[in-house]
Amino acid sequence: PLGDPKEGGSKMVSEIYLTRLLATKGTLQKFVDDLFETLFSTAHRASALPLPIKYMFDFLDEQADRRQISDPDVRHTWKSNCLPLRFWVNVIKNPQFVFDVHKNSIMDACLSVVAQTFMDSCSTSEHRLGKDSPSTKLLYAKDLPCYRGWVERYYRDIAKMAAISDQDMDAYLVEQSRLHAGEFNTLGALGELYQYVGRYREEVLTALERDAACRKQRLRQRLEQVIALVSSNS
Template sequence: MVSEIYLTRLLSTKLTLQKFVDDLFETIFSTAHRGSALPLAIKYMFDFLDDQALQHGITDPEVVHTWKSNSLPLRFWVNLIKNPNFVFDIHKSNIVDACLSVVAQTFMDSCSTSDHRLGGWL
């Protein structure tokens, strides 16, 4: 009975937050608001990583994907999502910190090419 109550709360919370998380990811990944191209600095960095893979004979696309994921989304955006106090003058409560950690983990999972299995805690 208790787990059913928590499941209902979890689903209602997910529905409440879904739009905000979708908007965040859309802002990070979308090129619609700046045309069809990435910012030049990011394009240069990703082209550089592609060139380095060719130069060193790395043909595994997973390696290049990992380089790109670790360079921008995981090192920059995850840090910014998890620690907004680095940019803004705000205090993070423990509850907000836990919620931001979930959003950051979701973002990291979205940059992975492997399948993720859910379960175990319900």
Template sequence: CGHREPHTLPLRFWVNVIKNPQFVFDIHKSSITDACLSVVAQTFMDSCSTSEHRLGKDSPSNKLLYAKDIPNYKTWVERYYRDIGKMPAISDQDMDAYLVEQSRLHANEFNSLSALSELYFYVNKYREEILTAMDRDSYCRKHKLRQKLEQVINMVSSNS
């Protein structure tokens, strides 16, 4: 089972957002909306998947609904990733500068303390797993990210 899906980000992140918009937006999700979003999420997953799905009369209706469109959607997804692959790499400095500028432009649009609190809650909950993963990653070791994260965790926990 060592096969890894190349489109992990959309399958793990975007499908979750599609199926659970209440995570991002302050809305109520009815059972009808939930059923519709499940169809959209399934279509998205099938479009991003590289494996072939054999469909038959026993296949779930949400897979059959857009089955004829999936090959076209798969082509769009492949073209999207191919186009990204052709783009020049962005340097760490350029990325940092972009994030600083975005932060400045949107500084008044959200509650940064609330966001930091949520991030801290998540990091604290999965502390060991995150720190272990950082120990295994050469980039994280090179830049001493584990130590920096531990400093932040200790600082926040001592102030709260």
């Protein structure tokens, strides 16, 4: 019998499970490939790369240059932590955040495998796999080199794009604020930012004083005025 704990029954269960697992993976393969290729493309189906992504990645490269960090894996990891691993993994694991769908336990388990593969695709370290490795890791082992190539190409393509000026970025943010006016609690967001500033007041003020662009705009003095104003009102 299939449930027999003896060697024959256990082996048969494993073979049936593996066969079904591979069949399911084959059915979903195109959808997973389309998802990964879309997320790691600078232009896909006439959708241009959002300006903030280019601006943020250039900022990270600038910080690496300023600190004389030449290791490409460090830059790769910074970018992965900022966007794919912080944002997209959360959406992949929790589609109910975006769509009106119910996520049951089976769907959660399947999406966890896709999310883990997505995270492995962004990794710069090679994962050594063997016969004792979990099946969820072995399932996409042969696809990972291709996915990692897409990630590396994505970061390279963004680096080659024309830089976004501060003026263009400011105009973009103003336009986004106009389009979504009234959708967010602005005072609530400012309150959260003020709590952060209160917790790291000296560090923030020191950083503003050291940065030439911040000194030019007198941001330290302006922030001190805000702190004094809020403290007096409190």
